[in-house]
Amino acid sequence: MSLERKAHDVAAPEVLAGWIRRWAGAPEAGANAPAPALVALDEALKRPGRSREAAEALLASDALLTDLVEAAADQEDPGTILDDLVSLIARRGSG
Numbered sequence: 001m002s003l004e005r006k007a008h009d010v011a012a013p014e015v016l017a018g019w020i021r022r023w024a025g026a027p028e029a030g031a032n033a034p035a036p037a038l039v040a041l042d043e044a045l046k047r048p049g050r051s052r053e054a055a056e057a058l059l060a061s062d063a064l065l066t067d068l069v070e071a072a073a074d075q076e077d078p079g080t081i082l083d084d085l086v087s088l089i090a091r092r093g094s095g
């Protein structure tokens with residue numbers, strides 16, 4: 001799944017951009033594919049409990065997933081894209 005981005009992209013705050021680089025391996029929010037968001041989500045799921053690392057990874061994943069949802073809303077068929085994205089996320093939590 002890869003989404004075409006419109007010109008309303010906004011750079012992530014530096015602290016969040018650092019978490020995204022650390023946990024998702026992506027340089028910044030605005031990635032147009034779910035892989036970096038899912039990598040960060042996997043990292044958060046590996047760290048159950050109330051740890052700073054888990055929180056950072058989860059926030060990185062959230063930022064990237066939010067970007068994907070916003071990009072999906074700009075597409076011709078956002079419902080199908082969002083269904084696919086939710087399915088990818090659900091598979092992460094069921095393992």
